Amino acid sequence: MTANPLPENRAPAAIRTEALEAILTEKGLVNAGGIDGLINRFVNDVGPMNGARVVAKAWADPEFKERLMSDGTAAVGEFGFSGPQGEHIVVVENSDDTHNVVVCTLCSCYPWPLLGLPPNWYKDPAYRSRVVREPRKLLGEMGLDVAPEKDITVWDSSAENRYFVLPQRPAGTEDLDEEQLAALVTREAMVGVAVVQA
Amino acid sequence: MTANPLPENRAPAAIRTEALEAILTEKGLVNAGGIDGLINRFVNDVGPMNGARVVAKAWADPEFKERLMSDGTAAVGEFGFSGPQGEHIVVVENSDDTHNVVVCTLCSCYPWPLLGLPPNWYKDPAYRSRVVREPRKLLGEMGLDVAPEKDITVWDSSAENRYFVLPQRPAGTEDLDEEQLAALVTREAMVGVAVVQA
Amino acid sequence: MDGLHDMGGKQGWGTVAVDPDEPVFATEWEGRAFAMGAMSGGLSGTNLDAFRHALERLHPMEYLIDGYYGRWLACAELLLVDSGIIPAGAVEARAQKLLGNDVDEPTEAVENKPQYERGGGGSLRQIDAAPGFAVGDKVRARDMHVSGHTRMPSYIRGRDGVVSAIRPAAVLPDATAHFTGEDAQHVYTVDFDSTTLWGPDAEPATLKIDLFESYMEAR
Amino acid sequence: MDGLHDMGGKQGWGTVAVDPDEPVFATEWEGRAFAMGAMSGGLSGTNLDAFRHALERLHPMEYLIDGYYGRWLACAELLLVDSGIIPAGAVEARAQKLLGNDVDEPTEAVENKPQYERGGGGSLRQIDAAPGFAVGDKVRARDMHVSGHTRMPSYIRGRDGVVSAIRPAAVLPDATAHFTGEDAQHVYTVDFDSTTLWGPDAEPATLKIDLFESYMEAR
Numbered sequence: 046m047t048a049n050p051l052p053e054n055r056a057p058a059a060i061r062t063e064a065l066e067a068i069l070t071e072k073g074l075v076n077a078g079g080i081d082g083l084i085n086r087f088v089n090d091v092g093p094m095n096g097a098r099v100v101a102k103a104w105a106d107p108e109f110k111e112r113l114m115s116d117g118t119a120a121v122g123e124f125g126f127s128g129p130q131g132e133h134i135v136v137v138e139n140s141d142d143t144h145n146v147v148v149c150t151l152c153s154c155y156p157w158p159l160l161g162l163p164p165n166w167y168k169d170p171a172y173r174s175r176v177v178r179e180p181r182k183l184l185g186e187m188g189l190d191v192a193p194e195k196d197i198t199v200w201d202s203s204a205e206n207r208y209f210v211l212p213q214r215p216a217g218t219e220d221l222d223e224e225q226l227a228a229l230v231t232r233e234a235m236v237g238v239a240v241v242q243a
Numbered sequence: 244m245t246a247n248p249l250p251e252n253r254a255p256a257a258i259r260t261e262a263l264e265a266i267l268t269e270k271g272l273v274n275a276g277g278i279d280g281l282i283n284r285f286v287n288d289v290g291p292m293n294g295a296r297v298v299a300k301a302w303a304d305p306e307f308k309e310r311l312m313s314d315g316t317a318a319v320g321e322f323g324f325s326g327p328q329g330e331h332i333v334v335v336e337n338s339d340d341t342h343n344v345v346v347c348t349l350c351s352c353y354p355w356p357l358l359g360l361p362p363n364w365y366k367d368p369a370y371r372s373r374v375v376r377e378p379r380k381l382l383g384e385m386g387l388d389v390a391p392e393k394d395i396t397v398w399d400s401s402a403e404n405r406y407f408v409l410p411q412r413p414a415g416t417e418d419l420d421e422e423q424l425a426a427l428v429t430r431e432a433m434v435g436v437a438v439v440q441a
Numbered sequence: 442m443d444g445l446h447d448m449g450g451k452q453g454w455g456t457v458a459v460d461p462d463e464p465v466f467a468t469e470w471e472g473r474a475f476a477m478g479a480m481s482g483g484l485s486g487t488n489l490d491a492f493r494h495a496l497e498r499l500h501p502m503e504y505l506i507d508g509y510y511g512r513w514l515a516c517a518e519l520l521l522v523d524s525g526i527i528p529a530g531a532v533e534a535r536a537q538k539l540l541g542n543d544v545d546e547p548t549e550a551v552e553n554k555p556q557y558e559r560g561g562g563g564s565l566r567q568i569d570a571a572p573g574f575a576v577g578d579k580v581r582a583r584d585m586h587v588s589g590h591t592r593m594p595s596y597i598r599g600r601d602g603v604v605s606a607i608r609p610a611a612v613l614p615d616a617t618a619h620f621t622g623e624d625a626q627h628v629y630t631v632d633f634d635s636t637t638l639w640g641p642d643a644e645p646a647t648l649k650i651d652l653f654e655s656y657m658e659a660r
Numbered sequence: 661m662d663g664l665h666d667m668g669g670k671q672g673w674g675t676v677a678v679d680p681d682e683p684v685f686a687t688e689w690e691g692r693a694f695a696m697g698a699m700s701g702g703l704s705g706t707n708l709d710a711f712r713h714a715l716e717r718l719h720p721m722e723y724l725i726d727g728y729y730g731r732w733l734a735c736a737e738l739l740l741v742d743s744g745i746i747p748a749g750a751v752e753a754r755a756q757k758l759l760g761n762d763v764d765e766p767t768e769a770v771e772n773k774p775q776y777e778r779g780g781g782g783s784l785r786q787i788d789a790a791p792g793f794a795v796g797d798k799v800r801a802r803d804m805h806v807s808g809h810t811r812m813p814s815y816i817r818g819r820d821g822v823v824s825a826i827r828p829a830a831v832l833p834d835a836t837a838h839f840t841g842e843d844a845q846h847v848y849t850v851d852f853d854s855t856t857l858w859g860p861d862a863e864p865a866t867l868k869i870d871l872f873e874s875y876m877e878a879r
Contacts, residue, residue, distance in 0.1 A: 048368050048505045049721045050455060056755030058726040059689035062733055064754035065696055068746055074703050075696065083698060084691040088684045132782050133828050150668030150813050152712055153728065162684055162694070168728045170246050170501075171673040177815065178669045178854075179863050187678055197865045201668065203811045204847050204870035205783040206827050233678060246724045248500045248674060254536030256507040257470035260514055262535035263477055266527055272484050273477065281479060282472040286465045327479075330563050331609050348449030348594050350493055351509065360465055360475070366509045368720075369454040375596065376450045376635075377644050385459055395646045399449065401592045402628050402651035403564040404608050431459060444672035445664075445720075452807060453663035455719055500674055501664075505721050586859035588671060599818065640805035 092161035093232035095126050096209065099159060100235065101226035103136075104214045114138065117209065121159060130207060131158035137200065138211040139237070144195045145210045146184065146237030148176045149202040156207035160232055167236065177201060187238050210235050215243040290359035291430035293324050294407065297357060298433065299424035301334075302412045312336065315407065319357060328405060329356035335398065336409040337435070342393045343408045344382065344435030346374045347400040354405035358430055365434065375399060385436050408433050413441040442588050443595055445501040450596040450639065471510040478513030485524035486554030489564070490618035494590035495519045525553035557620040560612070566625035568610045572654070574629055578604045579660040582631070582652065590618035593656045597648075600637050601660055605649065606630040613653055626654040661807050662814055664720040669815040669858065690729040697732030704743035705773030708783070709837035713809035714738045744772035776839040779831070785844035787829045791873070793848055797823045798879040801850070801871065809837035812875045816867075819856050820879055824868065825849040832872055845873040 056064070069075040099121055103110040113120035117134035121127070134156060137145040149155065150173050155163040166172050166187070175183045180197045184190075191197060200208040212234040218226060233239035254262070267273040297319055301308040311318035315332035319325070332354060335343040347353065348371050353361040364370050364385070373381045378395045382388075389395060398406040410432040416424060431437035448454075466472035482492050495516035496504070503515050521527045528547035537544045560566060574580060582597040592614050606629065613624040631652050635643040667673075685691035701711050714735040715723070722734050740746045747766040756763045779785060793799060801816040811833050825848065832843040850871050854862040 048454075048508060050719045051721055051725065052752065056752060056759055058693070058730050058733060059687065060755040060758050061737075061751050062689040062693045062696070064751050064758055065733065065737060066692055067758075068750055068754055069696065069703070069740075072745075074745070075699060079699075080692055080695040083695040084685070087694070088691070092684070132784050135827075148668075150815070151665055151811060152715055164678070164682055165728070166676045166678050169673075169676045170667050170670075171676040173667040174670040174673050175676075177867055178671075178858055180865050181863050183676070186675055197863075199865055199867050201813070201867065201869040203813060204827065204872065205830050206847070206849075206870055231680060233680065238678065246673075246727060247502050249502055249506065250533065254533060254540055256474070256511050256514060257468065258536040258539050259518075259532050260470040260474045260477070262532050262539055263514065263518060263527075264473055265539075266531055266535055267477065267484070267521075270526075272526070273480060277480075278473055278476040281476040282466070285475070286472070290465070330565055333608075346449075348596070349446055349592060350496055362459070362463055363509070364457045364459050367454075367457045368448050368451075369457040371448040372451040372454050373457075375648055376452075376639055378646050379644050381457070384456055395644075397646055397648050399594070399648065399650040401594060402608065402653065403611050404628070404630075404651055429461060431461065436459065442671040443669060445670075450662060451664075452661040453716065453718075453720065497672065499672075501672065501720070502724050505724075584859070586862070640803070643805070 087162050091157065093230075093235065094227070095124065095161070096156075096159040096232070096235045097227040097230035098124060098223070099126070099209075100211060100230045100241075101223040103211055104218075104226055105223050110211075113211070126158040128158050130154065131156055133206045134159065134209055135206050136209050136211050137198070139213045139240075141213075142196060143198055144191045144237065145198050145200065145208075146176060146180060147200045147202060147208045147210060148173060150174070150177055151203060154202040154207065156209050159207075159209055160235060164232060166238070184238060189239050210237040212241045215241050217243040285360050289356065291428075291433065292425070293322070293359070294354075294357040294430070294433045295425040295428035296322060296421070297324070297407075298409060298428045298439075299421040301409055302416075302424055303421050308409075311409070324356040326356050328352065329354055331404045332357065332407055333404050334407050334409050335396070337411045337438075339411075340394060341396055342389045342435065343396050343398065343406075344374060344378060345398045345400065345406045345408060346371060348372070348375055349401060352400040352405065354407050357405075357407055358433060362430060364436070382436060387437050408435040410439045413439050415441040442497055442590070443586075444497045445504055446497045447595050449594045466510070470514075474510040474514035474517070478510075478517045481517035481520045485520040485526055487520050487524065487620075488559075488617055490590060490612075490614040491520065491555075491620070492516055493614065494618040497590065522550070523553075524555070525550040555620040557622070560623050560625065564611045564617075565609045566612060566623065568625050568627070570627070572607055572627040572629075574604050574607075574627075574654065574657060574659070576604050576606065580604055580629075580631060580652075580657045581660050583656055583658050585656065587615060589615065591615045591656075593652065594650070596638055597631075597633060597650060600633055602631040602633040602637070602650075604629045605632045608651060611653070613655065615653075624655075628653055629657065631657070661716055661809070662805075663716045664723055665716045666814050668813045685729070689733075693729040693733035693736070697729075697736045700736035700739045704739040704745055706739050706743065706839075707778075707836055709809060709831075709833040710739065710774075710839070711735055712833065713837040716809065741769070742772075743774070744769040774839040776841070779842050779844065783830045783836075784828045785831060785842065787844050787846070789846070791826055791846045791848075793823050793826075793846075793873070793876065793878070795823050795825060799823055799848075799850060799871075799876045800879050802875055802877050804875065806834060808834065810834045810875075812871065813869070815857060816850075816852055816869060819852055821850040821852040821856070821869075823848045824851045827870060830872075832874065834872075843874075847872055848876065850876070 117136040315334040528550040584599040608628040616624040635646040747769040803818040827847040835843040854865040
């Protein structure tokens, strides 16, 4: 067999993970509590609900929106959203003219403090390869038909700037408060593969 | 999990091969004898021993060598070597100035009538990717140190021409007959990743 | 297409070892997969170029996971399914049955072989047109973006070379793989200097590659 | 490096489906592999760029076979082995033991962390040099052939674009991943028209990508 350098009876990833944790634990370099804490943070504390609050506030508060667009990092810092993969946040706004969509073709860079860890589709080679070459077709396959009159702008996160899409506020949401607005905002809309629906 | 579209409990290749053969046999499209015959041909009848005879004759018979260099297809046809992957044979001669090496970067095209089916190293992505970019380094890793004063020419078999390397005749073989010479000639030497040694 | 198969110059594949004594087929199934792969073009009513394109159409994981003859097996199945000789999923279903699992096998497929004409056997053709390029001509490999089958590898795209030989004319794989005709063309060997391809620090070498006339433009 | 990771514009990867309800980690091991991957930079005395380069150094099969967190696990192991925190082969040997197989575990490694200085936390830096390019400048992505780590994807190599924003200066990953210094540079967002990248038949779109100053040349 050519091309596969992995040992034929290699242990499954679950067992190799257990093995690495055991080795590092014996050396006193990690402990289960530290690992559990990190997992817990990304399962429960950080995720798209952060970004959704930012979007809702930007829709509800024009002054905040102005701050957000001119210095995304500082504006999301008002919520306490900062940390790894959030050194420099740039917010890009969808409009009637332009639809924005974000990718990292080289790995899977993603604005962790606002959206948590990336979903599978964002990490999938099909997304990473195709969205820079045939974005409209790919978005259509993913369930978003971008209106023909809209231009598409694709942001490839090749350095430490993290792009965050401010979706368009859907019609019929004039009476909702920030919390209600935030509940409408999906992860997919904040990356640009969906729009927000009322 | 991203990137792996294969069903998790997919049957091993050996069983899928058996399954395909069973289905095609039931339809009367293949039979075991035909399959066995094709296997037998490439295991026993066609292989590097064919090319080795061509090389030995070229070393021993200057007129044959002239015919071989000017029309490889016709010259190897004198031995009855022809058929699939041998439509147009081009022989390239190693010299004190130039070392030739053959690859197919896009698949694994190879002069079947002269060399049989390609060996694993020829099909390996490491060979296909590296020999066009760092041939001297790769050949060194494969055990062939090309003399620094020799130029390296790499032939990428991107169309239906099949390249065949005529190695240099080693010193000390003046008294050998064609059969003895042929016994020295390896598959690797006829692709250009080795030289012939006495 | 810009697929995994287009390996020239790519990095990260490691090293390669020569085993001078390796058997032609490492296992019984490899030989049988080879044989059925070799027969699949005829059985499916396709051709060699369609088989090569089938290799390119495999998902990269499928391309790699069972090695070279794993690819042949997968391509045989792909062409036979495309042409309606066997139904999609039939091979895996039968394999599961062979493993003792109780699965339904798909119903029969409807034969759907491609309809096209060939101008002869094999790939070489005699053509009337005079060659557009001569030995010694400076040429550029065109900056082509072909989503289907092509025999122009990406590593020479847009790079300058010199014609060193005129080869027999041949059918254009970009056409025959898709059954849209033969478009037979002159074929040339074009020489590229390694520094043109890989930058000034490249290992010195000459790269010779065969190009169809429509892949080339004059410089 | 021209590796499998450099996926922009490549073909043959199929389609992608969105599952809005997918869990953060599909399995227990994915979460633990993530956590150890996140800690591996600190434990090995390396950095984020070295981690990204470790992803690129995985054999393509390793890159793909266990998905995203499989890559993180493999990278954690690679960096820890490189830095002599654990011996090569230790993870697989321990895993085999956990599976009940009788194998010898390798002896201890010798710590060998890279020695290098950082000019601060994170990747952003203040630099004195004035930006070499201004918004509106026409530029070309240099025809670079980097065998190590780089953040210049191959699909813009040699293509023309226009600077649309100046971003904060940052350390150059091509340097920091290899512990050869920081080489902090200005970073620009450069706009490319899709037809410049993929030919005249490309879907209309604007591609915006961040480039370090040394990746660019004036047009």
